[in-house]
Amino acid sequence: MTKRLVDETDGPLDASELADAAIAAALVFSLLAIGRLLAAGLFFQILGTVVFAVLAARHRTRTVVLSVTATALFTVLLGGTGPITQSIIAGLFGWTGGVSLARNRSIPRTVGLALLVGWPPVALATVAFFSVATELRALAFENVENQWNGLSRVFEPLGFPGVRDAGADFISGQLDWWMIAVPVAQLFVSAAYALLVRRLGRRVLRGVNDALGPVVPLSLQEPETGTSFEGGAPLPLSLDDVAIERQGYVVNSGVTVSVSPADNVAIAGRNGAGKSTLLDVLAGLIPNSGVVRNGAPRLGLTGGTSYVSQRPEGQVLAPTVAEDIRWGAAADVDVADALGSVGLVGFDDRLTSELSGGELQRLALAAALARKPSLLLADEITSMLDPEGREQINQLLTDINDRGVAVVRTSHLAGDLAEADRVVTIGRPQELVENELLNTIYVGRPVLTLTDVSYTYDGGKPWARTVLTDIDLTIRSGELVLVTGSNGSGKSTFARVLAGLRKPTEGTVEKEPGTSVAIAFQHARLQLLRPLVDSELRSLAGAHSMDEKGRARLERLPRAVGSLGLGDLLDARVDSLSGGQQRRVLLAGLLARGASVIVLDEPLAGLDDEGRLQLAEVVDDLRRQGTAVVVVSHDASWGHDRVTRVLRLDKGRLSTERSDA
Amino acid sequence: MSTDIFRDVPVDSPVRRLRAEAKLLSMVALSMALVFEPTWWMIGLAAVLGVLLFKVAKLPAAILPRPPMMLVWGLLGGAIGASLSGGEPFVLGLGLGGLLDYVRLIVLGLVLLFWAGMLAWTTGLAELGAGLRRLIHPLRRLGLPTDELGTVLAITVRALPLVAEEVRVVTDVTMTRPTPPADSSKRGFAVLLHGFSLAIDAAVAVVVGTNRRSRDLARSMVSRGSTSAPQPAPMPVRFADVLSLTVAVALTVVSFVF
Numbered sequence: 074m075t076k077r078l079v080d081e082t083d084g085p086l087d088a089s090e091l092a093d094a095a096i097a098a099a100l101v102f103s104l105l106a107i108g109r110l111l112a113a114g115l116f117f118q119i120l121g122t123v124v125f126a127v128l129a130a131r132h133r134t135r136t137v138v139l140s141v142t143a144t145a146l147f148t149v150l151l152g153g154t155g156p157i158t159q160s161i162i163a164g165l166f167g168w169t170g171g172v173s174l175a176r177n178r179s180i181p182r183t184v185g186l187a188l189l190v191g192w193p194p195v196a197l198a199t200v201a202f203f204s205v206a207t208e209l210r211a212l213a214f215e216n217v218e219n220q221w222n223g224l225s226r227v228f229e230p231l232g233f234p235g236v237r238d239a240g241a242d243f244i245s246g247q248l249d250w251w252m253i254a255v256p257v258a259q260l261f262v263s264a265a266y267a268l269l270v271r272r273l274g275r276r277v278l279r280g281v282n283d284a285l286g287p288v289v290p291l292s293l294q295e296p297e298t299g300t301s302f303e304g305g306a307p308l309p310l311s312l313d314d315v316a317i318e319r320q321g322y323v324v325n326s327g328v329t330v331s332v333s334p335a336d337n338v339a340i341a342g343r344n345g346a347g348k349s350t351l352l353d354v355l356a357g358l359i360p361n362s363g364v365v366r367n368g369a370p371r372l373g374l375t376g377g378t379s380y381v382s383q384r385p386e387g388q389v390l391a392p393t394v395a396e397d398i399r400w401g402a403a404a405d406v407d408v409a410d411a412l413g414s415v416g417l418v419g420f421d422d423r424l425t426s427e428l429s430g431g432e433l434q435r436l437a438l439a440a441a442l443a444r445k446p447s448l449l450l451a452d453e454i455t456s457m458l459d460p461e462g463r464e465q466i467n468q469l470l471t472d473i474n475d476r477g478v479a480v481v482r483t484s485h486l487a488g489d490l491a492e493a494d495r496v497v498t499i500g501r502p503q504e505l506v507e508n509e510l511l512n513t514i515y516v517g518r519p520v521l522t523l524t525d526v527s528y529t530y531d532g533g534k535p536w537a538r539t540v541l542t543d544i545d546l547t548i549r550s551g552e553l554v555l556v557t558g559s560n561g562s563g564k565s566t567f568a569r570v571l572a573g574l575r576k577p578t579e580g581t582v583e584k585e586p587g588t589s590v591a592i593a594f595q596h597a598r599l600q601l602l603r604p605l606v607d608s609e610l611r612s613l614a615g616a617h618s619m620d621e622k623g624r625a626r627l628e629r630l631p632r633a634v635g636s637l638g639l640g641d642l643l644d645a646r647v648d649s650l651s652g653g654q655q656r657r658v659l660l661a662g663l664l665a666r667g668a669s670v671i672v673l674d675e676p677l678a679g680l681d682d683e684g685r686l687q688l689a690e691v692v693d694d695l696r697r698q699g700t701a702v703v704v705v706s707h708d709a710s711w712g713h714d715r716v717t718r719v720l721r722l723d724k725g726r727l728s729t730e731r732s733d734a
Numbered sequence: 735m736s737t738d739i740f741r742d743v744p745v746d747s748p749v750r751r752l753r754a755e756a757k758l759l760s761m762v763a764l765s766m767a768l769v770f771e772p773t774w775w776m777i778g779l780a781a782v783l784g785v786l787l788f789k790v791a792k793l794p795a796a797i798l799p800r801p802p803m804m805l806v807w808g809l810l811g812g813a814i815g816a817s818l819s820g821g822e823p824f825v826l827g828l829g830l831g832g833l834l835d836y837v838r839l840i841v842l843g844l845v846l847l848f849w850a851g852m853l854a855w856t857t858g859l860a861e862l863g864a865g866l867r868r869l870i871h872p873l874r875r876l877g878l879p880t881d882e883l884g885t886v887l888a889i890t891v892r893a894l895p896l897v898a899e900e901v902r903v904v905t906d907v908t909m910t911r912p913t914p915p916a917d918s919s920k921r922g923f924a925v926l927l928h929g930f931s932l933a934i935d936a937a938v939a940v941v942v943g944t945n946r947r948s949r950d951l952a953r954s955m956v957s958r959g960s961t962s963a964p965q966p967a968p969m970p971v972r973f974a975d976v977l978s979l980t981v982a983v984a985l986t987v988v989s990f991v992f
Binding site: 085086087088089091092093094095096098099100102103109110111112120123124127139140142143146147149150151152153154205206208209212213215216218219220221222223224226227273276277280281284285356358371372373374377379380381382384386387388389390391392393396399400401402424425426440444533534535536569572573574591592594596598599600601602603612613614615626666 | 741743744745758761762765766768769770771772773794796797799801802804805808812814815816817818819820821831832835836838839843846847848849850851853854858859860862863866870879882883885886887888889890891892893894895896897898900901903904906907908909910911912932934935936937938939940941942943944945946947948949950951952953954955956957958959960961962963964966
């Protein structure tokens with residue numbers, strides 16, 4: 074089914090192996106922590122084992138060993154020896170399970186490998202541990218006997234004479250011979266465990282392989298020896314009518330770009346035109362013939378190329394700001410100077426987890442500048458920011474360029490493109506389509522009313538945080554409400570409270586009878602759980618033939634599918650769809666579920682004008698069917714003529730900016 | 735969600751100022767003492783010491799988690815089973831032996847969990863990661879890949895909040911899925927099956943989601959031109975660190991000897 078995707082080779086882990094090892098460690102640690110607190114340790118241990126199995130199926134053994142070691146070290150934090158043991162068991166059985174899955178081994182061979190590798194250390198460790206920890210052994214065994222004695226007292230009078238003594242004899246016999254009885258029991262448990270891991274792991278691994286494809290090794294560039302600073306600089310470079318290839322596919326052909334020192338170039342184009350791929354080629358991440366360069370790109374090295382990406386939280390590597398700047402930088406890097414040049418003076422010891430999106434992007438730019446690059450590549454770096462943050466970043470890019478660094482950025486936003494000296498458009502040119510006016514005749518009766526709603530996270534704890542304060546709002550059927558606010562204004566919490574995912578700590582959310590509220594999060598893929606579009610739609614809608622409600626949803630489904638133009642995609646795999654199509658699947662499912670209010674959380678992030686227009690049309694269609702739509706976004710650029718109300722969320726308080734109702 | 739219970743409480747105190755590795759090692763020593771010598775004396779000593787440190791660390795009582803009701807009922811059921819067993823000692827003619835054994839085992843678990851909380855409440859994740867990395871650093875002399883492991887530890891610290899966020903979104907999404915009706919007994923199994931298959935789908939979504947994050951991180955490393963985390967800054971060893979370790983190790987030694 075799946076092949077081992079990376080050959081067994083020696084040598085240290087590459088970037089993707091390190092990152093996958095760390096992500097698996099973090100995930101298993103979280104699972105074990107939740108298990109410990111919910112006293113459901115075994116269930117979460119099994120999930121953790123499956124996580125390691127997926128890692129083992131996709132990576133070298135070395136990756137798994139390091140990941141398990143990291144997990145075991147962190148689980149000291151959870152107290153006692155239990156969680157450490159759990160992480161090691163998860164590692165052993167995850168590794169055997171993953172290796173068997175990757176090689177498509179039969180059940181007997183899978184179980185055999187698990188018993189060969191997993192059982193001996195577990196049995197030996199248990200015997201060794203209980204041989205030393207005599208007091209704990211006595212206590213644990215006494216408790217087993219006590220529980221039996223207590224239990225048998227209850228059912229002995231019910232007509233099972235002799236059961237008590239027989240059971241007690243059996244148990245004490247087992248406990249007397251525990252050095253044999255325990256390992257034998259563990260042998261059977263190990264076999265069952267291996268079977269369960271195989272079964273669960275196979276489904277999860279298939280899902281992961283479908284969604285992510287094979288592991289693409291990311292290689293670091295070695296600094297070439299013998300090249301001087303100037304000679305090694307990547308500029309000037311040029312592409313003349315070059316076809317850009319990614320993994321054997323031509324993404325874009327006929328690209329012509331040239332970049333000289335201190336240039337300021339913008340790459341424009343619609344979603345999917347290959348803008349990011351072009352930047353990867355310039356960075357040297359994707360080898361492509363036809364690029365004429367002065368020197369190697371030297372990505373991330375001093376005097377070479379620096380790269381900043383779209384997702385602010387995705388590119389931070391260290392827990393503190395200063396450490397993040399130092400990651401990979403020259404030993405004598407001036408952290409304060411780098412921070413000063415992006416307006417983050419005094420941020421050295423701040424935790425990166427507490428920075429806003431705009432601050433994170435500035436930090437990424439600071440890390441880039443610390444390498445004194447001759448070329449800075451910026452891939453849609455403003456698309457996740459609010460207008461204020463976007464303006465600051467644009468100003469910074471201009472400043473950086475003024476200091477003699479060549480800047481190449483991609484964007485689909487006109488404001489960003491205006492900052493550049495030169496705009497190169499790739500793919501078909503964007504057509505800006507006039508918005509069709511949609512008046513407000515659809516607005517009907519109130520369906521959802523919020524009264525004095527406040528929301529506090531972790532109320533009563535010292536880290537309590539009030540994010541919503543005294544919100545009053547009435548949503549009417551068929552209306553389109555736009556709720557704007559900067560990053561960190563409480564928008565996400567507001568969306569979750571509206572959708573009923575969080576119960577307000579004060580105030581009430583009242584729904585008219587028959588009203589149901591659904592939410593669509595920013596990344597549609599996270600919300601689509603099934604592999605095939607058809608089954609996903611049924612699951613999302615709750616459509617089935619078991620009762621009235623389910624049948625009604627089943628009947629509504631074809632219309633929802635039709636109105637969102639998904640008729641041809643029913644047999645497709647969810648992971649083969651584009652982001653926009655995934656979002657339409659999600660909306661169709663929610664519509665068929667009978668949602669009368671749909672909350673869209675940041676629906677515009679990363680969409681180009683055409684994508685935005687498509688989404689606006691989908692929303693119009695929802696409204697024609699009486700569904701109210703609430704768009705929660707930092708992006709106020711939704712066609713205002715279509716919106717019935719614009720509200721602004723500022724530090725948890727809601728105010729009306731414009732209202733037609 | 736629940737991992738929030740173990741988050742650090744930013745109150746300055748002598749306990750917080752201890753080095754992370756001193757706290758870590760002390761806790762390992764104390765856990766060993768408790769596990770190898772789970773007598774009432776030892777458990778009581780650990781509990782009293784814990785409460786004292788809780789006060790010294792100026793931690794508010796509000797941070798103590800409330801146990802889930804499911805757990806409380808489970809523990810109560812076990813207690814009934816154990817107390818029916820009777821045995822010495824007898825008080826007013828009732829044999830309390832079984833119950834006492836049971837309570838000792840449960841209290842042991844709670845004390846261990848409390849100490850884990852002490853470490854988490856007084857140590858930031860970033861510090862803890864740095865502490866672990868300083869601890870493993872000397873092992874490089876044995877030829878172990880400590881730099882590689884150190885980098886994995888550093889990225890794990892970074893990955894924990896990302897993973898928590900993915901888990902939260904997927905949990906929210908899974909909870910809002912409509913489930914088939916559970917009213918008919920025949921369909922009970924179908925509902926169970928549905929729940930099970932939804933759980934697997936959710937697991938796939940979490941693993942896929944977190945793997946995407948991992949791609950971002952890998953790319954970021956490549957963009958920085960380095961796959962090794964900068965060494966954490968060295969820290970001076972202070973008297974309090976030595977004291978904490980000495981007490982914990984002394985307890986362990988005592989527990990082994992007596």
